[in-house]
Amino acid sequence: MMTNKFRIILILLLLLSLIVIIQLVRKRIVELKYVLSWIIVDIIVLIIVLVPGLLDAIASFMGVYSVINMVFFLGFCFLLIIVFILTVSLSRNSNKLRKLAQEMALRGEGKENGEKDEDDGQ
Amino acid sequence: MKKLAIIPAYNESESIKNTVEDIMRNAPEFDYIVINDCSTDNTAQILRDNNFNYISHPVNLGIGNTVQTGYIYAFRNNYDIAVQVDGDGQHDTKYLNEMAEYLIKNNLDMVIGSRFIDKEGFQSSKMRRFGINYFTILIKICTGKKITDPTSGLRMAGKRVIESFAREYPKDYPEPETVAAILRKGYKVEEIPVIMRKRQGGVSSISLKKSVYYMIKVTLAILVDILRKKV
Numbered sequence: 523m524m525t526n527k528f529r530i531i532l533i534l535l536l537l538l539s540l541i542v543i544i545q546l547v548r549k550r551i552v553e554l555k556y557v558l559s560w561i562i563v564d565i566i567v568l569i570i571v572l573v574p575g576l577l578d579a580i581a582s583f584m585g586v587y588s589v590i591n592m593v594f595f596l597g598f599c600f601l602l603i604i605v606f607i608l609t610v611s612l613s614r615n616s617n618k619l620r621k622l623a624q625e626m627a628l629r630g631e632g633k634e635n636g637e638k639d640e641d642d643g644q
Numbered sequence: 645m646k647k648l649a650i651i652p653a654y655n656e657s658e659s660i661k662n663t664v665e666d667i668m669r670n671a672p673e674f675d676y677i678v679i680n681d682c683s684t685d686n687t688a689q690i691l692r693d694n695n696f697n698y699i700s701h702p703v704n705l706g707i708g709n710t711v712q713t714g715y716i717y718a719f720r721n722n723y724d725i726a727v728q729v730d731g732d733g734q735h736d737t738k739y740l741n742e743m744a745e746y747l748i749k750n751n752l753d754m755v756i757g758s759r760f761i762d763k764e765g766f767q768s769s770k771m772r773r774f775g776i777n778y779f780t781i782l783i784k785i786c787t788g789k790k791i792t793d794p795t796s797g798l799r800m801a802g803k804r805v806i807e808s809f810a811r812e813y814p815k816d817y818p819e820p821e822t823v824a825a826i827l828r829k830g831y832k833v834e835e836i837p838v839i840m841r842k843r844q845g846g847v848s849s850i851s852l853k854k855s856v857y858y859m860i861k862v863t864l865a866i867l868v869d870i871l872r873k874k875v
Contacts, residue, residue: 620705620815624713627679627699628720 529571536568556611559604647744648723649676649737650714652707653698656731657685663731664696671740674727677717681710712813715801719810727800734766735798739838743800746836753805753831756791756823757798757838765839771852775859779820786866787827792835794820804831814865817858821865828869 543561546552570576577589586592649667653660660678667676678698680688682705691698699717701710711728718726725744729735735757743755759767760776767773779794797819801809805826814821827833 619703620709623701623703623705624709624716627701627713628717630699 532571533568536564540564563600645725646723647674647725648718649674649740650711650726650728651676651678651731652681652710652714653678653683653687653731654681655683655685655687657687657690659731659733660687660690661694662733663729666737667729670737674740677714679710679713681705706815708813708815708818712809715806715809715813718806723806724803725800726806728797730797734840736839736841739798743836747800747802750834752834753802754826754833755800756793756796756833756835758793758796758835759838759840760792761835761837766842775855779862782863782866783820783824786824786870789827789833791823794823798838817862820862824866825869
């Protein structure tokens, strides 16, 4: 179902994204913890593209007639999961931020006191 | 008896001085703390110049967290009573002593100043009252207690409630949700009639568009709280 030309384009794209992601981790721009899921998906898709007939096998195993429908469905589910995990992470982070800010304020190290300290240093 | 007035302030340069001086005059046995939620105007400067007792958030956290900082302050400094006073002049500070006496005399955990017992003074718009009624009914169903003014911001907390609020307090629109949670813990909450003024400055934090979000969020929060274990 896939022409070889398209297969090669896909493989190059997947390898490219993998390299970009790993570069970003290497430069510490993103945290490995949070891109792990993307790396795993990249590799899974790479395997699917590299092994001919694998996709059809999965589709027939899942009882899906149209292979492309299955691809869209799985992709959609995966995105929902990642977005939800990010929501959880956001809630946790905003809680931590709140506690930090409150603690700073209560210790008298809020915004304005910080400014005063800088003045003192001059 | 250590008593504290918590004054959350975000860009309140016009009214903050009046609010603090009002408390000093009308409720001298109350200590006060202004929590400056990283105001962008000169609120902090006014607080500093007047030598008011205040602390500042390093970032803007919103009203719920700002009030909570006040309760944490109250908890850590061993206050027996804490009351939240809004900076916009809606709350008359002459009620503070009356509320404190009522709380101590009846051994309560929370006293709420209600506009709707005597139905005097500023009564809010029809739409708002409809929403407030809805919360009254919801809280009555969930906790069995009728609170006539669950959205009132004029609330006085005793020691147990201070500790509870210091631990857990909603980020936005906290009033009905926290009253329900406190009642569910078996704490004693009563209301006394108060007269509120129309706000003197600023606009309500709840616009019509936000009120839909408000209703849904608070309803869900109260319902989810029922699913929590009683502590």
